């Protein structure tokens with residue numbers, strides 16, 4: 001697949017999702033161990049010259065180790081996080097709500113987990129991190145940037161409001177204008193301990 005997409009017109013980059021908890025053989029096994037993540041990342045790296053983004057799972061013990069492993073295997077960037085494994089039970093019917101028993105939890109409930117994983121992944125690697133998980137406002141996005149993300153993604157919020165990404169972009173711009181921050185890059189990692197006292201405004 002990577003080799004074929006490498007030659008496809010209009011494909012700017014590949015995101016390798018090794019973290020889907022929802023489908024059988026959906027790739028979550030690759031996120032369970034750094035060794036498996038390295039194998040699949042290196043295999044895809046060998047077959048494409050496109051920028052390669054590897055999307056990691058929060059359902060792992062050590063996100064920093066996973067991030068370092070896929071960076072060493074040739075990833076150009078990392079996405080964090082995919083959904084957390086969740087379970088809903090229908091008490092009336094005494095059975096799981098979802099046909100697949102477990103499902104992926106996303107949206108505002110996962111934001112603190114996603115921020116922590118973004119922070120730990122970004123501090124572990126030199127390649128850029130794309131942060132996501134519960135972003136619904138520009139301020140949420142600013143928090144991810146300050147945690148070390150170089151870019152952000154908006155998923156679940158778009159199901160509530162298809163224009164959510166536009167509101168998020170406007171919100172980032174409004175925050176920056178209010179604080180007199182010139183470049184989005186000035187926000188990246190702004191909350192890290194070594195940057196304290198050197199705020200960008």
Ligand SMILES: Cc1cc2nc3c(=O)[nH]c(=O)nc-3n(C[C@H](O)[C@H](O)[C@H](O)COP(=O)(O)O)c2cc1C
Nearest residue numbers: 017055081082083106107132133134135154155156
């Ligand atoms: C309905 C739904 C489908 C998703 N499908 C994918 C997918 O196919 N590939 C993938 O990498 N992530 C998928 N995700 C995960 C999201 O891209 C995102 O990583 C996660 O939901 C956290 O961000 P959010 O809280 O903004 O949605 C899906 C999420 C939802 C809610």
